[in-house]
Amino acid sequence: MDRPAHLIVLAAAVLSACGENPAIRQAKKAVTAAMRDPESARFTDVRMCGRSNVVTGKVNGRNAFGGYTGAQDFYFGEGGVAFQGSPDMAESQRWIRLSAMCTSADNQAADKAR
Template sequence: MRAVIVLAALALFSCDKSPKPEDAVFVDAKDGVRAALKDPGSAEFSELYRCGDSRVVTGEVNAKNSFGGYNGNTHFIYADGQVYMEGESDTQGYVRANARCSEEIRKTPARIPQADK
């Protein structure tokens, strides 16, 4: 029983979805997403995750459009200095980046939170 508790605690602590301010990959991802937006200053980020131990970041951004209204959350993937936004013109790039994120997560299974059954 003690081993189960220790393993559960290790899994919980190894899955830190909240980015640390000094973590450069999150700063780079946010900067890249902001550069792709109509109103970079309006960007509101949520659900930021690092895909395994890689420099691939996935998350959501809500920002103002050309009319000054917020679009609602849009999923993005930041990989290799490129930003791929869900629903944008580079659909194949988004799919490839999403597959890469999944592959990076598979390489580090201890960081994947397990859903309750």
Template sequence: MKKIFAVMAGAVLSLSACMAPIAERKLVPMTRTQIQEVERAVAYKLKDPSSAQFREIRMIERTHQDGTVSTLVCGQVNGKNSFGGYVGFTTFNGVFNGNAFKPNGIGTPDNSWLYEATCNA
């Protein structure tokens, strides 16, 4: 799990270095189909996909100072570990590639700073 967090943090930091600073963020409504695709893709990454519980799934449109626009989907997921116990809600984020959602990573319960930095609108 720490390896996933390290990769996710590295990806966010490297992407932020490549993109212009964000001038504006706003929430974008999601369709039920989009939410279902996010839940399917994230649950697939869990040890027990059928145990997935989701909250605070949202899509954020970010307008950068250079005028480019990027979209990020964020949320929190809880799932069972190998022992059958829930681990606690962890953050995730990702992007849509056409109609398919591609998670960038699923964090750990102690990486809320990363969620706050990338997912607040």
């Protein structure tokens, strides 16, 4: 990539982060810190769960062989991140709590919207 293209990509990244919710920024930071290759993180569908402090989304990243693994669901809340299908018991328990909190918050928000 030539120099002007680098600057355009950098400017777009900076501008897109300016309006981002602080909780979402914190969630992305925690998710990337837990990854094998943090710079390869590609986020999609990242959002706040209703009016809670829980963030959910999908992240794709490179594995040890350099290939992308496919989008993996995550939740962030209670000061930690939980990935779907984690073999770690504490992380699995956090997943259950956060997914329940997210579902509840989404349902409450939908009820208020009606």
